[in-house]
Structures are given as structure tokens and as C-alpha cells.
Amino acid sequence: MLSIRKSLDSTARANVGTVMHLLLIEDDAEAARFLAKGLRESGYVVDIASDGREGLFRATEGSYDLIIADRQLPHFDGLSIVAMLRRNGRHIPVLILSALGSVDDRIEGLRAGGDDYLTKPFAFGELLARIEALLRRGNVPEVTTRIRIADLELDLLGRKVIRAGKPIDVTSKEFQLLEFLARRAGQVVTRTMLLEAVWDLHFDPQTNVIDVHISRLRAAIDRGFERPLLHTVRGAGYVLRDGG
Amino acid sequence: MGVDRILRMSSARLALFYGALVTVLTSILLVSVYLVTRSALEREINAVVRAEVEDLADELRLGGVERVAATLRLRTDSWGRTGAVFLLADEHFRRIAGNLSEWPQNVAPVTSTMIEFEIRARERETEVLHPVEARIERLENGYWLLVGADTSERNTVLRRFFLATLWGVGLTALCIWLLGATYARRTARRVREYATTCETIMQGDLTQRLRVDRSHDEFDALASAVNAMLAALERQTTTLRAAFDSIAHDLRTPLYRLRVRLEEAQLRHTAGTQSQTAAETEELVGPALEELDRVQRTLATLLEIARAEAQGLTTHGDRVDLAALAGNMVELYGPGMRAAGLEVTLDAPEPAPLTGNRQLLAQLITNLLENALKYVPAGGHVRVGVHNTPGAISFSVRDNGPGVAPGDRDAALRPFVRVGDAATRATGSGLGLSLAAAVARLHGAQLTLGDNAPGLIVHCDFPRNPG
Numbered sequence: 001m002l003s004i005r006k007s008l009d010s011t012a013r014a015n016v017g018t019v020m021h022l023l024l025i026e027d028d029a030e031a032a033r034f035l036a037k038g039l040r041e042s043g044y045v046v047d048i049a050s051d052g053r054e055g056l057f058r059a060t061e062g063s064y065d066l067i068i069a070d071r072q073l074p075h076f077d078g079l080s081i082v083a084m085l086r087r088n089g090r091h092i093p094v095l096i097l098s099a100l101g102s103v104d105d106r107i108e109g110l111r112a113g114g115d116d117y118l119t120k121p122f123a124f125g126e127l128l129a130r131i132e133a134l135l136r137r138g139n140v141p142e143v144t145t146r147i148r149i150a151d152l153e154l155d156l157l158g159r160k161v162i163r164a165g166k167p168i169d170v171t172s173k174e175f176q177l178l179e180f181l182a183r184r185a186g187q188v189v190t191r192t193m194l195l196e197a198v199w200d201l202h203f204d205p206q207t208n209v210i211d212v213h214i215s216r217l218r219a220a221i222d223r224g225f226e227r228p229l230l231h232t233v234r235g236a237g238y239v240l241r242d243g244g
Numbered sequence: 245m246g247v248d249r250i251l252r253m254s255s256a257r258l259a260l261f262y263g264a265l266v267t268v269l270t271s272i273l274l275v276s277v278y279l280v281t282r283s284a285l286e287r288e289i290n291a292v293v294r295a296e297v298e299d300l301a302d303e304l305r306l307g308g309v310e311r312v313a314a315t316l317r318l319r320t321d322s323w324g325r326t327g328a329v330f331l332l333a334d335e336h337f338r339r340i341a342g343n344l345s346e347w348p349q350n351v352a353p354v355t356s357t358m359i360e361f362e363i364r365a366r367e368r369e370t371e372v373l374h375p376v377e378a379r380i381e382r383l384e385n386g387y388w389l390l391v392g393a394d395t396s397e398r399n400t401v402l403r404r405f406f407l408a409t410l411w412g413v414g415l416t417a418l419c420i421w422l423l424g425a426t427y428a429r430r431t432a433r434r435v436r437e438y439a440t441t442c443e444t445i446m447q448g449d450l451t452q453r454l455r456v457d458r459s460h461d462e463f464d465a466l467a468s469a470v471n472a473m474l475a476a477l478e479r480q481t482t483t484l485r486a487a488f489d490s491i492a493h494d495l496r497t498p499l500y501r502l503r504v505r506l507e508e509a510q511l512r513h514t515a516g517t518q519s520q521t522a523a524e525t526e527e528l529v530g531p532a533l534e535e536l537d538r539v540q541r542t543l544a545t546l547l548e549i550a551r552a553e554a555q556g557l558t559t560h561g562d563r564v565d566l567a568a569l570a571g572n573m574v575e576l577y578g579p580g581m582r583a584a585g586l587e588v589t590l591d592a593p594e595p596a597p598l599t600g601n602r603q604l605l606a607q608l609i610t611n612l613l614e615n616a617l618k619y620v621p622a623g624g625h626v627r628v629g630v631h632n633t634p635g636a637i638s639f640s641v642r643d644n645g646p647g648v649a650p651g652d653r654d655a656a657l658r659p660f661v662r663v664g665d666a667a668t669r670a671t672g673s674g675l676g677l678s679l680a681a682a683v684a685r686l687h688g689a690q691l692t693l694g695d696n697a698p699g700l701i702v703h704c705d706f707p708r709n710p711g
Contacts, residue, residue, distance in 0.1 A: 101544060102551055103603040121540060123533075173575055199576050202603050203548075205610050206541060206676075207617060212580040235533075 020135055021045045023062065025055030025069040025081065026097070035068070038124050039131075052076030059085055064092060066135055068127075071098035071109065079112040086113040093134040097122075106202055125236030129188040136187060147182045150242035152221060152229055154182050163221055173198065174217050181230070181240040190237035214238055255431035259424025267417040274409040282402050289393045290358060293379050296328070296391045304383055312389070313341035327394030329363070329376050335386040344390070348376075353388055355380050375399065434463050438470075450478040480553075483658060494542060498535040505532040545675045552604060552682040561599045566637055566706065567592035567630045569602065573609040574628055577617070585622030592630035596637045598708050600687045608683040611676035612641040612702050620645030620699075636705040639689075644699035653693040657681040677702075 022044050026032040029050065036046045047062070049055035052075035059067055059081060067085075069078035076084075082094045093115045098105060101119035109117040115137075116130050147154040153162045159175050161168040170178065176198045181189055191210040195201045214230065222228045231239050303312050309332070316330045331342035337353075339346055348361050359380065362373045378392025437455060444452050453474060454467035509528040574590045581588045609628075616626045620643045629640045648656050657677050677691075684691040684704045694701040 102548065103601065104551075119544075121536075199572060200602075201576075201606050201610075203544075203607055203610075204541065206614055207580065209576055209580050212583055213576075216579055235530075 019043065019045055020065045021047070021063070022131070023047050023049060023055070023058055023064040023067045025049045025052070025059075025067065025073060025078065027051055027070060027073050035124075035127070038128075042128055044131075052078075052081060056081050056084060059092070060088070060090070066131060067092060067094045068131070069094055069096055069114075071096055071100060079109060079114070082113040093137070095127075095130060095134060103202055123235065125188070125233070126190050126192060129190045129193065129237060132187045133184060133189075133193065136184070147179070147185070149182060149185045149229060149240060150227065151225075152182075154179060161221065163225065168220055170217070170220050174213070174220065177213060177217055178221070178240075181238065184240075186239065186241045188233050188236050188239045193237070255428040256425075259421070259428045263417065263421040263424050266420045267413065270416045271413045274412050278402075278405055278409050281405060285398050285402070289377055289395065289398065293358070293377070293391050293393060296330075297379055297381050297389065300330075300389055300391065301381065301383070304385075304389075309340065309383075309385065309387060312383075316341040316343075319343075327374075327397060329378060329390070329392040329394060331388075331390040333388045333390070335388070337388060340387070342390070347388075347390075351380075351390075353380055353382070355382055431463075438467070445474065450474065450481055486658060491542075491546065495539055498539050502532050502535045502539075505529075505535070542675065545679055548604075548607070549675065549679050549682045552679070552686045562602050563597055564600050564602045564605055566596040566598055566605065566639060567594065569605055570609055570628050570630050570639070573606060573613060577610075577613045581613070581617055581626065584617060585624075586617070586620055587625045589625070589627050590629075591627060594632060596630045596632055598637055598687070598706050600706070601683075604683045604686065608680045609641075611680045615676050615702075616641065616643045616645065619643075624699075633705070636689075636707055638703070638705050640701055640703040642696045642699060642701045644696060647695060647698055647700045648693050650695070656693060657691065 020043075022039060024032060024036055024039070024046055026035065026048065027050055032048050032050065036048055039046045047058060047064075049058050052073040055067075055069060055073065056076055058064075067081075069081055071078040073081075078096050078098070082096070085092065085094070094113065095116045095118060096109045096114040097118050097120055098109065099120045106117045106119075115134055118127060118130060145155070145157050147156065151164045154160075154175075155162070156179065159172070161170050161175065161178065177194065180194065180197050191208070192204060194210050194213075195204070214232075218228070218230045222230055227243070229240055229242060231241065233239055300312055300315065303315055307314075312332055316332055319328065319330060329342075329344060331344040331347065332340045333342075333347050334340060337347040344363065348363060351359060351361050357379075358377050360375065360377050362375050364371055365374055375395045376392045377395050378390050381389045381391070383389055434455075441452050441454050453471045456464050456467045456471070458464070505528055509525075509532075512524075512528070570592050571590055574588055578588050613626070613628075616624075620626060624644050625642075627640075627642045629638070629642070631638045677693075680702070681691040684706075687706050689704040689706045691702065691704045694703060
């Protein structure tokens, strides 16, 4: 976890610049303490609310960049908090944590207005990556035609990949993968996030099926070039960035 | 069995009620017939007597007393056969003619209504009384004419009729009550039998079944339905029991390994090796996290199976194109499978839309592909097929791997059952196929394993609109 945190930490600082304020609404004191510690070490400022009422109060009164809400809470559950915030016109990103992990629970959570849904237990790296993704959503405009990372260039209209002026052949799924990574260049992207985004699958297969796709993509874009762009972050996922 | 207990049985109450009803109705019918017959007979005698009286009155007018007397003498011998009674008497009730020896005693000369009296007659040395109904007329010359009929014959007929009626009512009632009692007893016996069987089942013996006696009556229908329900329950309970046993085993093993690793870490830490390197930590913690992930995946899959078994497709029935979904999954697994030396082909020529849960269907395909990846040796083929057939969508995954022995096929669909040799057994969670089967059932399809000669065919037909 140390290595994950270090790599995430540096990217977060480099790209975000200002300190981000998070509100963690979690009634399990032990879990809240552990999560807050990890998040603070990753450079975030974290407030903890231990029940739904306090959580809703803080979320309404304070100015946070992101809320992490447990789904099952005393007084108000996580979904009600999101729903109330949305009714009051607050569009602050909310990540829901839940021990309810079925497909239906997830859909319910997202329908209530949650921006992302993470089933307990999860790897801390997964949480960090998703927080990162939510905080930076909107930094890269949705409507863009070209993305450039170092000497790698993606033509989103023509669905073409060019590196150092040389066109690279990729399959359409590989292009989707690369686009997802490129839009989040510098951020760690987990296997689960890729499965969700590229294949629309909301469960984890038993085998590391994503790794094969990544290594094929890596072979396509990095082979024969001095500086690799697609990096593996141990225990967390992958990141597309210029330099180690 | 006490009377009140009998009366508490609905079938007995019903039989009793119908018995009473039929008895009353039969009685009313037979008594009416009796009464109608009796009055008809009475009217007939009346009419005959009246006609006779008028006849004789005419004779008197035409030929006087002499002629009446002569007529009566002529008719006297017919007494025995017709039972007719005549008597012509003078104003002092002295006999002139007729088949009575004298004016009957205690009979007042009342005209215009029928009178009844008895006459004594000698028959075979004994004296018998004959009841008679008669009319008395005062003739124009002051004589008395008595015309009547012996009613003993009629009374005998009526008496017999009455007895027959009584017997009829009695026998009908008896038969109906006997039938009712038999029916009630039979019903009660079967219901009691069912109750006894149910009690045995409630005590935990799910192998018991209600008796079906091939009479094809409603009890058989009920028993068959209940038996089908019991079979389903038994299957679920067996699955559950097996699942509990296996969960205990399958979770204990990784938890044990986890514990060993954590203890080792603790041991090293307390041993004072402060300079524990990151690599050393990783060496201890990494595998522990992997074990945890395995436990977590097993639990998640179990929950998913339980949910698929428990819920209907009430929530989130999306339109899913199974052909496109299969394409997506083959796309996802293709590179990995090719890297493992397998050839994967997709045969899904046209869209195959059905109503279902996309994520669960994807999970089904995933599990089948991962199974193939696990069991089919390098060089093998895996073919995924999605075809529209009339009324259903036929989905299949075929390989040319080791297959599953016919005797193991049912078992392979149950949770935690791993088939094949020890080496391949060790790799799986034993849940893949049973989750696939549960998802198929949720979509109204049945997952079957077959022989691809060589290899395995996993097949299921999805109805386009389940439920």
C-alpha cells in the first residue's frame, strides 16, 4: 500500500495543485479512522461524520470537494443524503460505500444520485483511484477531438493513434481502453474501472482478464519506444503518463 | 371416534346434510303419490256408486219396485267378484231385494253423503268383517235403496302402497347415509394421511411424499402438486445443506492460510527486526491480501447465487441482445484465451434480443469462458454460439477439452462441486457453473451439460420473455 500511496500522492499533487477537502460519513469508527488516515497521508483534508444526520448537516453547511458516504447509516442512510443534496441543487460528487454489493444495489445507488459506488470490502487503492477520478472529472473536456500525452496522440474523431508521428494500429476495444486511460492521464485507473467503462461489467472476474488487454495495448504503443507511457501500479491498476 | 369429532369433519357434515335433504325430498314425493292414489281410488268408488244409484232410480221410474228387485236379484251373484253391495228395503227398512240379508245395524238413513259401515260375511267357515262405503237413496214410493262397495280390496292396496312408501323412504335414506358415511370416511382418511405425512416432513424428513392412488381425482391432483412442491423444496434444502458444508470448508482453508501469514508477520515484527524492508512486508502481506480477495469473491458469488435463486426477474429486466453480449465477452476473454493457446470463435449471426439482467447474463458467460480457460488444454477450441430458434434463443459454449462424465453432470451444477482430476479441482471455487445455472433458471432457462464428443457442451435455451 505504501508504494501505491506514494505514486498516487505524487500524481494528485502534481495535477490538482490545491488541497482537496473530503467529507467521510461512516458510522464504523474503526473503518472511518483507517480511511481518514490513509486519505490524509494521500494529501487530502478529511472530516468525519459518524451518522447520517451529522453527515447531512456538514454536507449542506460545509464546502467539500467530495463526499464519501456509507450506505447504511444511523438516522439517514447514504442514499437519502445524496437524494437530499441533489434536491437542494448541490452537485458535489458523492461516492457511496456499501456492504450491499449486488448489481441491483449498485444501480439503486447510482440512481439515487451517487456518482460512484464501491462495495465493501475494497482495496484502499481502488478507493483512492475512484476519488481521484471523481475529483478530476471535468478537467478534461468531454467534447474534445485530440488528446496528447508526450509524443502519443489520440485522434478521437478518426479513432487513430499516432506516436512520434507514426500511426499505430489498434483494435476498437484497445482504442476505447486507451481513450479511457488518456482522458485520465496521470491518474491511476483500476482494473475494475476499466471493466466498468470499456466492457460495462460490474463484477470482478476471477482471472486477471484485463492484464492481457493492457499488455497487448502496451505492446502496441510502447514497444520500440525509449520512454514507456503505460505503467502498472502494483496492487492498484494502471496509469498512462509521461515518465516513470 | 366420538360423535362430535365426526360432526367436526366437513365431509361428514356434508354427507349428513345431503342425506337429510334427500330423505325429506323422497318422503315428500312418495307421500304425495300415496295421497293422490288414495283420493283417486275414493273418487272412483264414489262415482261408481252414484252411477249405480242413478241407474236403479231410472229402473224404478220405468218398471216400479218389481223391476228394481229383479235387477238386484240378477246382480246379486256378482258380489263376490265386484264387491258391490245392494239393498232395497221398504219404508220400515225390511229387505225386499239385494245381496244384504238385512238393513245393516246402526246405519241411519242419511242421504246425499257417503256412509261407511261394516258387514259380516262368512268365508270358509270364518266370519270376516268387510268395510263398505255406501249411499242411501229414498225412492219415490218411500222405499230405501242402499248401494255400496266393499272397500277392503282398496284398503289392502293402499296399505301395501303405504308400506312400500315407508320402505322406499327408509331404504333410500339408508343407502344415501351409507354412501355419505363411506365418502366421508374415505375423505377423512386421506386428509388424515396427508396430515400425518406433513407432520413427518415438518420433523425434517423431506423424502416423504403424499400418496397418489391413481384415481385421478382432486385428491390425486392435490397430492401431485404438493409432491412437486416438496421435490423443489428438497432440492433446495439439499443444495443449501451441501452449500453450508462446503462454505465451511472453502472459507476455512483460505482463512487458515491468512491467519498463518498474519501470525508470521507478527512474529517477525516482535522478534525485533525493525529494519523490515518493503519487500519483506510485501512478501507477507501480498499473499494475505490475495487470500482475502479469494474469500471475498467466494462470498460475493454465493450471495449472487442466493439472490438469483430467491428473486424473480422483477427488477431490472432490461432488453439485452445476447448475441452482442456474447460478442463483448468473447472480445474480453479472447486475448487471454489465445495467449493460453486456445482458439475462440463466436457464432452469433444475428441479434438475439431477450428480457433479462445484463450483468447476470454477462456473469453467466464469464463463468463458462473462465471454466473453459481453466479446463481446456492448450490447442483446444472454444465455440460460443447464439442462435434464434422459434420461441427461444439457443445459447451454447462448446469445447474439445476433457468434458464432464455423464454421471457427474448434475453434480457439476451444484455449488462447490468440482469435477475432474485433483489438479484441475484445486483451481476453481466450485461455484462458477452453479451460478451460471442459477442465472439461467432466473431467466426461465435450464442450463444443461452435454457431450461434445470430445469435450463439453454447455447449453441453454432462453425464452425471449421470461416470466
